[in-house]
Amino acid sequence: MSVITEEEKTNHGGGVAPEEKKPTQSRWRLNSPLSQVTLMGFVCFCCPGMFNALSGMGGGGQVDPTAANNANTAVYTAFTVFGVLGGAFYNVLGPRLTLAAGCSTYVLYAGSFLYYNHHHHQAFAVVAGALLGCGAGLLWAGEGAVMTSYPPPHRKGTYIALFWSIFNLGGVIGGLIPFILNYRRSSAASVNDATYIAFMCFMFGGVLLSFGILPANSVIRDDGSRCSAVKYSRPGTEFAAVLRLFLDKKMLLIVPAAWASNFFYSYQFNNVNGLLFNLRTRGFNNVFYWGAQMVGSFAIGYIMDFSFKSRRARGFTGISLVAVIGTVIWGGGLANQHGYTFDNLPVKKLDFKDSGKDFVGPFLLYMSYGLLDAMYQSMVYWLIGALADDSQTLSRYSGFYKGVQSAGAAVAWQIDTRKVSLMSQLVINWSLTTVSYPLLVILVYVFVKDEGDADDVNGNKV
Template sequence: MAGAIDEKHAAADTMGTKTPPGNDPAILENDPALTGKPWMYKTTKLGPIKIPYYASPPSQLGLVAFVCFLCPGMFNAVNGLGAAGQVDPYDINNANIAVYATFSVVGFFAGSIANRIGLKLTLGLGGFGYFLYVASILSYNHNKNAGFLIFAGALLGVCAGMLWTAQGAVMMSYPSEKSKGKYISWFWMIFNLGAVIGSLIPLGLNLHSEAGAVSDGTYIAFMVLMALGFFLAFSLVDSKFVRRADGSHVVVMKNPTWKSEILGLFEVLKTDWYIVCLFPMFLASNWFYTYQFQDVNAAYYNIRTRALNNTLYWLSQIIGAYVLGYGLDINVRRTSRAKAGWAFMLVITMVVWGGGYAFQRRYTREQVSAETYRAMDFNDSGYIGPMFMYMFYGLYDAMWQTYVYWLLGSLTNNGRKLANFTGFYKGIQSAGAAIAPAIDNRRVPYMTNLAAAWGLLAGSLIVATPVIFMKIQDTTSLEEDLKFSDETFAEVAPTEAKLAVLGGKK
């Protein structure tokens, strides 16, 4: 049998795509290193609903989405309360600085880590920091131990850098080119549903409270959910086992080493140097959170209204991800979609943040710091307008993140390179998220923080134009993707035999 398999492999090397290694059913069934266990490729039905096989891109993306639903989704629900549910944002801002400072460093190199140890382990290790961080806030509620809070924030940054790099690699490299926008929107909707459900916890527990801080029960509920997400992460399958519906699989490095991945990181920066034009978009993508959460939600509203705003903010993200994700997959040339997406983002940037400017003129930092200031409640007259303003902030955030991910996924389908791209994205994004709370802690005017966020967003779209108008192609060839892999064309190409093994041609 071994001799027969070797002959088939040799034939593949000679004949190109006609008989690639692994397309014979006997090899698929008997080579676990190539295909994984048979149960991974069996579809099931629940009545009229057909559930994709476990090692399929939809199943794996769904799994990653639910890990993010339970870990960063709940983290967003906590942070979205403004000052993480505390009265004074100073120590929470310092903890956020620690989170994003370590995140920015680890995130930049996390692509190399993910390529070396695998996406499953990277995702799993990444989930632990979220649980510890909320535990440190619960501790802070009682002893005001800022040191533990900041340490937990720094550790969370390390963990988050790993988790988000694994997430980005799965989301952008597993789907086919024609489905990337949908996959991104599916992920973002499930992930933000976690933040929506998470935000309902403090809303329900604090609905009749007009105090400034949330209860202990709120943090304990978040800790339980985050622990579930940490354990769920380890059920992800290795990338080498994932098969698309056409039988093709993800382009990865089969035998990565620490040396190959560190060198590969700098090789990507050298060969794909144009990626630096997207760095300002990366920097802007989380910069505005400090302004929205601390300078709007925490500053202007009482705790129960902050909880309601938080729920509406993340609910709006689901809508934003759906609209733009599906819009980016419409049946026109990808180059046209990239340019239309850029124009749309420029217009919505000016509209949403222009509305934010009009709202910010209502109050100043000095006014809300006065002892006589009464925070707005959702029962107050005049609440509805600001409520919709805050919802549009959430809608905009999801659209921005969806567009950036789609751009990266349009540059390559190579899982190894996309892990590095994601690392660049999350690292630089986190640098911005570390700088913004440091500025906010200096008590600068709220209007200054708004102007900085707005200017960075609009300016970064201009800087990104060379990539969007010149580097995005209608399709990316498999030969181009394989330049950063030790796999061959024959090994990753779709085949009719693989289709038969995976359930038949649709």
């Protein structure tokens, strides 16, 4: 049966007729969950993926990180508000308008650093950062709804891993851009104009791709069922629903994990990659940082979907594994941090070609941070996806997660701006992630049910 026929039936309000309840011909038709999650991955490949690569350069590719730190503070402060409200916008406007509006702000942000390269006035970067925070809230709420509600309930970990890998491929390609374009500038302080222009071109591609994302009731799974029969909400309804999230016990248990999940970026990007390595090597390192994220997301996705028959057992296993790996990696970070402070920085920054064995340890640590980031965030997204199955609820949950996450990041970038000691920053990051693990275990124990066991608290079969 053709895609057009399915959509026509949806537009006329009809349900899925019994004869339509049969396996579809291809998983790669545009209205399949696999195609939609893949397309969503490429939208984020172009926009947040490139933004991550730009941030991963340390100081946005500038010698002085102050402008980038202040711009990122503006990003995450605005993101705090629009992250929480993003689900409401998504439920009112639908995916295409929400995502296109969000993606467009990334282009402006990269352009502000192109301007800064010539004029060194940070006001434009800060304003562009605030606008990006608004747009990112919209984008990530839409992304969360697609990634957690479109896949079949028993394969959410696999689809999350697929999305996360495509998204972080953007970071890999984004790391190659400054590496290649600045390869012969090993002593340069800031990246060249071509680097920022390349980022802007990719980001504009994300705007165009976002128009291919379909609403949930137009997406048909392989068994012929639709993801959910969504009727777009009203602003008043969404505002009340958002306020209720702050009293929702499930969301309160996720708060520490959300706060921690972007808090460590300022430390890793500015104070590991930025302080220890020269310009071209930062781009080289980011290729492996984001490449390790692809590996980490697939590893944890497999465990969360296939390790045990029981969904709750898979949740407990995933949390425990991330906790152990996280402890080992942050322990390695502690050993590395004993080697330098703000007042005692290396005389010569490490270069991937010239530094020999001195390069290997810090490089492997930085790559391991990327691995842990993907495992940690993919695990949390899986837990959010296990709490409900409809896109409206999950867009609100995802928006709440991103809002709290952004509040933590805004604080973290200012901590770095104020030159809080590097050891203190590491201890704070390690402590925040450690505190979150037992609360996530409680979340699984109380609120995550095995498939078919019972209805969840929202009345959805899980």
